[in-house]
Amino acid sequence: MKLNPLSIPYRAGESVVRLAWVLVIAFVGTSGISGPTGIGLLVVAWFVVATAYQLVYYQRFDYELTEDTLDIASGVVSRRQREIPIRRIQNVDISRNVVQRLLGLSRIDLETAGGSSTEASLRYVSTEEAERLQSEIARLKRGETEGEESPESTTEEELFAITPKELGLLGLVGVDLRLLGFVTVILPVVFPPVQRRFGDPFQDPLIALATTAPLVAVAIVAVTAAISGLLAVANYYDFRLARRGDELLYERGLLQRFSGSIPLEKVQTLSVSENVIARRLGYASLAVETAGYAPGDAGSQSAIPLADRTRVLSLAQSVEAFADLDFERPPKRARERYVARYAIVVAVVVAIAYAVNRMTDITFAWYATAGLFAVVPVAAHLKWVNLGYDLQDEYIVLREGFWTRTITVVPYYRVQTVLDSQSVFQRRRRLATLVVDTAGSSGLTSGQPRALDIDAETAQDIRESVADRLQAALARRREERRRERLEAIAADPSELAADD
Amino acid sequence: MSSVVLGLIAAVAFLFAPVGGPWVGAAVAVVVFLLSVVFAVLRYRIWSYQLRTDSLLLQRGVVTRVSTVAPYVRIQHVDVRRGPTERAFGLATTVVYTAGSRGADVSIPGLTPERAEDLQTRLKQLAIAAEGEDAV
Numbered sequence: 001m002k003l004n005p006l007s008i009p010y011r012a013g014e015s016v017v018r019l020a021w022v023l024v025i026a027f028v029g030t031s032g033i034s035g036p037t038g039i040g041l042l043v044v045a046w047f048v049v050a051t052a053y054q055l056v057y058y059q060r061f062d063y064e065l066t067e068d069t070l071d072i073a074s075g076v077v078s079r080r081q082r083e084i085p086i087r088r089i090q091n092v093d094i095s096r097n098v099v100q101r102l103l104g105l106s107r108i109d110l111e112t113a114g115g116s117s118t119e120a121s122l123r124y125v126s127t128e129e130a131e132r133l134q135s136e137i138a139r140l141k142r143g144e145t146e147g148e149e150s151p152e153s154t155t156e157e158e159l160f161a162i163t164p165k166e167l168g169l170l171g172l173v174g175v176d177l178r179l180l181g182f183v184t185v186i187l188p189v190v191f192p193p194v195q196r197r198f199g200d201p202f203q204d205p206l207i208a209l210a211t212t213a214p215l216v217a218v219a220i221v222a223v224t225a226a227i228s229g230l231l232a233v234a235n236y237y238d239f240r241l242a243r244r245g246d247e248l249l250y251e252r253g254l255l256q257r258f259s260g261s262i263p264l265e266k267v268q269t270l271s272v273s274e275n276v277i278a279r280r281l282g283y284a285s286l287a288v289e290t291a292g293y294a295p296g297d298a299g300s301q302s303a304i305p306l307a308d309r310t311r312v313l314s315l316a317q318s319v320e321a322f323a324d325l326d327f328e329r330p331p332k333r334a335r336e337r338y339v340a341r342y343a344i345v346v347a348v349v350v351a352i353a354y355a356v357n358r359m360t361d362i363t364f365a366w367y368a369t370a371g372l373f374a375v376v377p378v379a380a381h382l383k384w385v386n387l388g389y390d391l392q393d394e395y396i397v398l399r400e401g402f403w404t405r406t407i408t409v410v411p412y413y414r415v416q417t418v419l420d421s422q423s424v425f426q427r428r429r430r431l432a433t434l435v436v437d438t439a440g441s442s443g444l445t446s447g448q449p450r451a452l453d454i455d456a457e458t459a460q461d462i463r464e465s466v467a468d469r470l471q472a473a474l475a476r477r478r479e480e481r482r483r484e485r486l487e488a489i490a491a492d493p494s495e496l497a498a499d500d
Numbered sequence: 501m502s503s504v505v506l507g508l509i510a511a512v513a514f515l516f517a518p519v520g521g522p523w524v525g526a527a528v529a530v531v532v533f534l535l536s537v538v539f540a541v542l543r544y545r546i547w548s549y550q551l552r553t554d555s556l557l558l559q560r561g562v563v564t565r566v567s568t569v570a571p572y573v574r575i576q577h578v579d580v581r582r583g584p585t586e587r588a589f590g591l592a593t594t595v596v597y598t599a600g601s602r603g604a605d606v607s608i609p610g611l612t613p614e615r616a617e618d619l620q621t622r623l624k625q626l627a628i629a630a631e632g633e634d635a636v
Contacts, residue, residue: 416600419568427565437600460567467569471554474573 001063006103007124008058012050019046063122065136070110072120084119086140088112090290093260094130101257106130110137138247138261156249159315160304162239166283170236170306171229173278236305248288248303248319262303266290268414268438269449270316273406274309284309286316289438322395322409327388333429334387334453338380346372389434389451389462394473396436396466398449408449413473414438418466420459432459436466549608554630556596556623558606570606572630574598578623580616581607592616596623 023039053076062073069083091111100106105124112119125133162170237254251259267288274284288303304312316322350369357366382402390397399407416439422432434451451459542562550557555571579595586592592613596606611619 415571416574416598417568417570417606419566421561421564421566423564437598439599463567463569467555467571470571471573 001065001129003058003061003063003122004105004124004126004129005058006105006126008051008054010100010103010105010124011054011057012047015050015054016043016047019043065133065140067140070120070137072122082120084110084112086137089119089137089141090263090266091260092134092137093258094134095253095256095258096127097256100124108133134259134261138245141263142245156242156244158240158242159248159318160239160241160307160311162236162305162307166306167233167236167239169278169281169283171233173275173281173283173306232305239305241304250303252305262288262290264319267319267411269411270320270409271406271449272312272316272409273401273404275404276402278306279405282309283307284312286312288319316409320395320409320411322397323392325390325397325407327390327397327399329388330384330431330451330453331455332384334431335380335384337425337429337431337453338383339376342376342379343373346370346376387452389454391462391465394469396449396462398436398451400450400452410436410438410449411473412466412469413477415466415470418463418470420456420463422456426453426456430456432456434459434462544610547610551622551626556606558608568606570596570598572623572626574600575623575627575630578620578627580613580620582613594619594623 020043023042056076057074060074060076060079064071068086070086070089072080072082072084074080074082089110089112091109093109093111094106095109096106104127106127106129107124108122108130109118110120122130122133234254236252239252240250242249246264248262248264249259250262251257267290269289271287271289272284273287278284283306285306286304304315307315313325346369349372350366353364353366353369357363386399386402386405388399390399394413395409395411397407397409399405415436417437418435419437420432420434426432431453432455434454436449438449451462454462539562543560546560546562546565548559554573555569556575558566558568558570560566576597576599579597581593581595582591583593586609590612591609592611592615593607593609594611594616596608598606608616608619
């Protein structure tokens with residue numbers, strides 16, 4: 001099969017847009033090329049070259065979906081033949097931005113476990129073709145042949161659709177201060193005018209800085225909040241989640257539309273997270289993790305971006321049937337650790353304030369910072385109270401975090417390794433941290449699922465029992481699979497030959 | 501080994517430091533060396549691995565003590581690694597990979613090359629025997 005012919009001009013156009021950036025950077029301020037006509041000519045020339053290249057690319061690119069593989073032949077300069085076994089495909093994602101939607105094009109990305117990058121990417125096919133591929137792959141993965149589709153595997157059951165209220169709240173709650181880094185780029189642009197406006201030029205520059213810096217800081221945080229809020233809204237606009245057979249299907253986005261599938265049998269962990277604001281309002285988000293890859297971009301991998309907490313929990317329970325949560329907190333002596341740790345931080349802050357007071361001209365009531373000591377027990381308690389673990393029959397559930405509290409559900413049969421560690425300070429209080437490692441992908445970016453500062457002996461016991469329960473769960477699954485196969489063979493003897 | 505390097509670095513650093521003369525550097529080097537010998541001995545004594553019926557148990561760490569359980573079912577592949585220093589001292593490390601994000605953390609250093617290879621073969625056999633039909 002070929003890509004959509006419209007992808008030729010579109011991809012050529014894309015490369016012109018990329019070139020435009022280079023041109024802007026290279027030629028702004030220089031008079032090397034004679035004005036706009038020169039640049040215009042260059043753009044046209046580039047477009048011609050790019051179209052020719054894309055034409056060859058289009059001719060070389062060939063894909064075919066067979067009964068058990070997806071074969072892709074591609075490459076202009078160096079050729080590549082790739083066969084991806086259908087059963088290994090984990091996610092099929094479709095995305096369309098505004099221009100692509102106007103042209104009726106879609107980009108389709110296929111992910112398998114292992115490998116950090118996307119396994120195959122078809123840029124671009126028609127929207128109908130993308131949807132056909134998505135449902136065909138899902139059908140082939142279930143091992144059904146055409147015509148005999150079971151009704152339950154084709155009907156979609158809508159699980160969740162975001163309401164305008166939830167979307168609005170998401171804009172508020174989804175404030176992501178990680179964007180601060182980006183926003184500080186515009187700092188040099190913003191800063192001088194602010195200083196001119198609010199700072200007295202005849203003043204001591206240090207004092208001027210002291211008056212303008214907080215203003216700028218407030219402005220930066222506000223801008224970041226607004227941008228990230230808007231981004232969250234645009235990303236999750238018209239979000240809906242449906243279930244078809246054993247796959248979750250999602251769709252979202254305002255400017256760029258994403259849709260994709262999350263295979264439920266490949267789910268590694270579930271995590272329900274709620275930040276301080278969301279917790280106050282009784283809302284939470286759910287992230288479903290499959291091996292090697294999480295749907296959406298790294299930062300926004302949620303299966304449900306924001307919904308009522310009880311609803312999120314019951315949806316999570318429909319994906320993995322864990323029992324109601326009943327967390328065991330770490331022993332009280334763990335709290336002393338946090339008191340000690342935060343007290344040290346405050347002591348350092350006070351020391352710095354004192355040093356600044358003594359050694360520079362800035363005089364202020366440095367001892368006021370000692371008031372922070374009052375916050376220490378509160379902070380330690382909050383840290384402690386949000387910790388917990390729950391050892392269930394088939395799942396271990398872990399909870400951590402005050403600012404963003406995350407509850408992670410790990411099925412025993414997904415556990416890869418389990419370890420307990422004790423630092424010097426933990427040993428003094430007979431505490432240990434238990435880490436349960438899965439093949440989920442977020443382990444690389446955020447912390448692994450862990451039970452922090454639990455009793456050392458308990459940690460050892462849990463470590464062993466998690467390992468034992470993993471073996472038991474695997475044995476159970478093997479047994480189940482064998483029975484299913486036997487039943488299938490009993491029902492249809494031809495299966496025996498087909499399965500090998 | 502690394503202790504000697506550390507000691508040398510400290511010696512050089514103190515050579516140029518305003519306090520004291522080169523002898524401070526020598527003293528520091530000796531102290532650092534002694535400390536790291538103690539550290540290395542402790543590390544060696546705490547280090548242990550155990551092949552159990554269905555998993556590999558690994559204990560390590562002086563400052564932070566870690567016990568890892570790596571079930572054989574989860575083993576993807578096993579490597580023997582020999583860095584330049586290890587080669588100089590005739591040592592080898594067996595590294596066990598799982599599909600988990602901390603996969604490469606499961607390594608057994610300080611073995612003789614023969615022992616490392618034996619362990620590699622043994623673990624491979626155990627992993628195959630454990631029938632890991634779905635690794636992830």
